[in-house]
Amino acid sequence: MKQALQLSLLFFLFSAVSLWAQSGGYRVGDEARDFNLKNVDGKTVSLGKMKKAKGYVVIFTCNHCPFAVAYEDRIIALHKKYAKKGFPVIAINPNDKDIQPADSYENMQKRAKEKGFPFVYLYDETQEIARAYGATRTPHVYLLDKNRRVRYIGAIDDNHEEPNAVKERYLENAIEALLAGKEVPRTETKAIGCTIKWRASAK
Amino acid sequence: MRKTLLLLLVTTFTFSLMKGQDTIPFIKSAQLSAWRSGASDTVYVLNFWATWCAPCVAELPHFEKLHAEYSQKPVRVVLVSTDFRRDVDRRLKPFVERHALKSHVVFLDEKTPNDWIDVVATEWSGAIPATLVVQPKKKFERFFERQVHYEDLEKAVQEALGQ
Numbered sequence A: 001m002k003q004a005l006q007l008s009l010l011f012f013l014f015s016a017v018s019l020w021a022q023s024g025g026y027r028v029g030d031e032a033r034d035f036n037l038k039n040v041d042g043k044t045v046s047l048g049k050m051k052k053a054k055g056y057v058v059i060f061t062c063n064h065c066p067f068a069v070a071y072e073d074r075i076i077a078l079h080k081k082y083a084k085k086g087f088p089v090i091a092i093n094p095n096d097k098d099i100q101p102a103d104s105y106e107n108m109q110k111r112a113k114e115k116g117f118p119f120v121y122l123y124d125e126t127q128e129i130a131r132a133y134g135a136t137r138t139p140h141v142y143l144l145d146k147n148r149r150v151r152y153i154g155a156i157d158d159n160h161e162e163p164n165a166v167k168e169r170y171l172e173n174a175i176e177a178l179l180a181g182k183e184v185p186r187t188e189t190k191a192i193g194c195t196i197k198w199r200a201s202a203k
Numbered sequence B: 001m002r003k004t005l006l007l008l009l010v011t012t013f014t015f016s017l018m019k020g021q022d023t024i025p026f027i028k029s030a031q032l033s034a035w036r037s038g039a040s041d042t043v044y045v046l047n048f049w050a051t052w053c054a055p056c057v058a059e060l061p062h063f064e065k066l067h068a069e070y071s072q073k074p075v076r077v078v079l080v081s082t083d084f085r086r087d088v089d090r091r092l093k094p095f096v097e098r099h100a101l102k103s104h105v106v107f108l109d110e111k112t113p114n115d116w117i118d119v120v121a122t123e124w125s126g127a128i129p130a131t132l133v134v135q136p137k138k139k140f141e142r143f144f145e146r147q148v149h150y151e152d153l154e155k156a157v158q159e160a161l162g163q
Helices: A002-023 A066-082 A105-115 A128-133 A170-179 B002-019 B029-037 B054-069 B087-098 B113-120 B150-161
Strands: A037-039 A055-060 A089-093 A120-123 A140-145 A150-154 A193-195 B043-049 B075-081 B104-108 B130-135 B140-144
Touching: A055 A066, A055 A128, A055 A170, A066 A089, A066 A170, A066 A193, A105 A120, A140 A170, A150 A170, B029 B043, B029 B104, B029 B113, B029 B130, B043 B054, B043 B150, B054 B075, B054 B150, B087 B104, B130 B150, B140 B150
Parallel strands: A055 A089, A089 A120, B043 B075, B075 B104
Antiparallel strands: A037 A120, A055 A140, A140 A150, B043 B130, B130 B140
16 A cells, blocks of 8 residues: 555656656746847847846747737837837747748748837747747747846736737736836736647657 | 427427537636536537637547547537637638538637636646547546647547546
8 A cells, every 4th residue: 555655656746747847948937048049130139139128028929820910019019118118029930931831031021021020020940949938829928037037927918809908918017017126916827829830840 | 380380490400400500609718617627427528729720720620520420429529719709700600611510619708818728727828729628527637738639539538438
């Protein structure tokens, strides 16, 4: 009996650990890695080079996903409001272009031009950054402080379909909290989004 | 007279079943909780999808096959649409008709995903497609946050049925 209990405990621990390892990615409080990714203007961008930043609004997003499209104008507005306060938006497209041709680098350039994106829109061609962060969908937000500590993970707000009916602006509240030197009120939220298009060998 | 009326009613009902789904019911997250935690003997296969989601559309035939193959068993396949509300009439309904979907299609009429995603599965990050196979009475649960193969579904359903 005792042995069975021990065995089941061991099994439980093992499954808990493997589950944790599978889910991967960052949790709130983790230090996020920097990167060198190509922007739509052809230049390489890394967080470390943004000397004036007090934090980073990293958003995994893309061209094709209707949820991502629904948030484009809100992401533009966020950047316009918070970049000058030290929190620029860093948009990253992690999708494999062979699975979703609409998310190719050329189409990113096209979309950025059409919408006049005021923020950088980077191409995570190897999907290494999305994997390291643990992003699963678009859009998927990681708010980092100056030391690249993850302070918020999740959705932009609570209503993707109707911007005018939004009741809670999760991301904006989190940025405001950091600006005020306060704790983020709600550190994790969830939203429906398009699954990241992982290339077959990547996952 | 009454008999004729009843017969007519039954015929119409049967006919409408044969024809497939005319209207798409709007459900609330309470319905998800009910499916997930009720005292029913039924195995619920809840698939979260949207008409514009390519991997979701690609796996739909598996759910249709499951629905057909397990029609004599207590297995209920529900395709829970997370399309935009404004697209229900102009996209979802035509899609269901065009593909002649036989599984039960419902529209999840909820505004705040953060409030109901955990109701389905706490490990779900919110990416679609996602599928939950659940048998509340046996406390059986299997969750997939990815495109599934038919074998995944069949294995989960058979386990849930206890075969």
